[in-house]
Amino acid sequence: MTGRPEPAPYLIAPDPALPRLTRAVTGTDQSGATVETRVVEERPLTIFLNGQEIVTAMTIGDYPGYLAVGFLRNQGMLRDGEEITGLSYDEELETVVVRTASATTYEEKVKKKTRTSGCAVGTVFGDMMEGLEGVTLPAAELRTSWLYALASRINTTPSLYLEAGAIHGTVLCKADQPLVYMEDVGRHNAVDKIAGWMALEGVPAEDKILYTTGRLTSEMVIKCALMGIPALASRSGFTAWGVEIAREVGLTLIGRLRGQRFVCLAGEERLVRDADPAAVPEEDRKSRRKGAKA
Incomplete structure (x- = not known):
């Protein structure tokens, strides 16, 4: 017993045991020996807004309703306060339909496109930059103790990444508590x-x-x-344009967060350094893989 309270459970967490998300595939290794490995499933999901087909996304297929609503909101097709009157998913047809109380105005400019799972696909529509006009994020503090605690817990949470790789994870957090952990073939x-x-x-x-x-x-x-979130952190690195935009809108941007180390390239004035990096254990290169067996 350490005397420390148990961490609160995730509201939503990956379930790598779900058979629909991965499959076993047989191959050979570097020595020619037969091996079986689990690989992530990838399937199309066509999103409709009212009667208009918007996009076909390649996805692992979980939480299709959340994916559809989030995509439409992040593309500016669903505004704040827009009333969603219906949300339906047809697993056999691989479609999700979002219905709103008011008529939409995107039919004339939308053409059917397929959004691949590749990391460099970019946006399907050009409206996202326009949506940033006038956006200023709240000046919320970010404590380094939170960053270290989040990285440690998230990296050892059972996930599809640990089960099969070839997938990205994103986690919504509050202070040092991860709340919702989503994964997909495209970040x-x-x-x-x-x-x-x-x-x-x-x-x-x-x-x-x-x-x-x-x-x-x-x-x-x-x-x-x-989304209105004032802090963004990653294990990975930055692009120059990403840093520029973060500085313009007041986003605290943390990258290369591994073990004791991280780099802050935007929002340094909102970063509270309340943890001694020397007290944080270095991250084993295999720590995420070990976490799957914990």
Whole structure:
């Protein structure tokens, strides 16, 4: 017994045991020996807004409603206060339909597109930058003790990444507590699932932190800002445009968060250094893999 309280459970966490998300595939290793490995399933999901087909996303297929609502909100197709009157998913047809009380105005400019699972796909629509006009995020503090605690717990949480790899994770957090952990073959899908969950559950953003395993690109920064979340952290690195946008909107941007180390390239004035890095254990390169067996 350590005397420390047990960490609160996730509201949503990955379930790597779900058979629909991975499959076993037989191959050979470097020596020619037969091996069996689990690989992530990838399937199309077509999103409709009212009667209009918007996009086909390649996804692992969990939480289709959250993904659809989050994507539409992050693309500016669903505005704050827009009343969602219906949300239906057809597993056989691999479609999700979002219905609103008011008519939408996107039919004329939307053409059917497929959004691949590749990391460099970029945005499907060009409206995201326009949505940033006038956005200023709340000046919320970010404590380094929270960052270290979040990284330690998230990296040892059972996940599809630990089970099969080839996937990105994004976690919504409050202070040092991870709340909702979403994964998908595209990091943007994982963020959109969280945006959809926040919208449908009415969760405020001003006191939250977004943690991602992916790169801190311009699109990741824009999505975080459009969601109203004032801090974004990642194990990975930055792009220059992502840093510029973070500084413009007042987003605290933390990258290369591994063990004792991290780099802050935006929002340094809101960072509270309340933890001694020397007291934080260095991260074993295999720690995330070990976490799956814990």
